[in-house]
Amino acid sequence: MDLIAAHQQGLIEQLEAEVDGLAGRASDHAQRAMVLHHLYDHSRGAHAWALAEARQSLWIAAAIARLRRRISRWGWAIRKRHEAEDALEDLAQTLGEVSRSRMISAYSAYRLSATKALRSEAETSLPAPLLSALDQCHGARRGGENWPADSDLVLMDESESYAEASTCRHALEGAWARIEATGLGRSAKRLLGSNALARRRARDARKGWPRTDRELRGDPTLPAVFRANPAQHFYALQRALADRRRQHWRELCDLDADAVALAA
DSSP states (O other), X not given: OOHHXXXXXXXXXXXXXXXXXXXXXXXXHHHHHHHHHHHHHHTXXXXXXXXXXXXXHHHHHHHHHHHHHHHHTOTTOHXXXXXXXXXXHHHHHHHXXXXXXXXXXXXXXXXXXXXXXXXXXXXXXXXXXXXXXXXXXXXXXXXXXXXXXXXXXXXXXXXXXXXXXXXXXXXXXHHHHHHHTSTTHHHHHHHHSHHHHHHHHHHHHHHOHHHHHHHHHTXXXXXXXXXXXXXXXXXXXXXXXXXXHHHHHXXXXXXXXXXXXXXX
């Protein structure tokens, strides 16, 4: 491997580690919402799909909490309550993993397409229509140009197609089948089914993305530091996760006898 290829591989591995940390655990919906909001903010409002996905992350978290409260009131049916609790936790974990993979795909695509040193990797790993839409997005951002409405729709559609390709449909279908076998099935579908999520996205689109952005920034479930300065909070999160990775790497090196001998 030559120096240029080695450097590029190092950048790819660094990006993979960064996005994995930013995606958090399956239950970290609020963290993913803030990361996705950063893509919208950084793109000067062009990446509306990222904002829509951020709102969806927060809604999933709120809906799961609502369903848990509903189950807690089922004191008259202990056995059925336990079945519903188990099924809901399975659905929550699966939806969290789906949300996680969708955020990873969006963040990775945005960063790959924006980084000149990773251009060959972007051309290899990203669908051509998505890369073209992201190139237009970055060009408009760098040039301070207005983002055409038709370009917004193209980026929205291509981002959704790419995110869908990362979704494990088999696991999702299994989790839904399990919860539909309980008394919670109808309520869960009404809040978290694909049609329900699509309707919520459509409502946000009708309101307009600037208004949706203001509503997300003011969401009381997000940290006050984010609401005060979303960009600053994102970069602080990014730095904290990088510091944590470095600390973990140092701890692993300390456990490696060969590494200690080499350092000596």
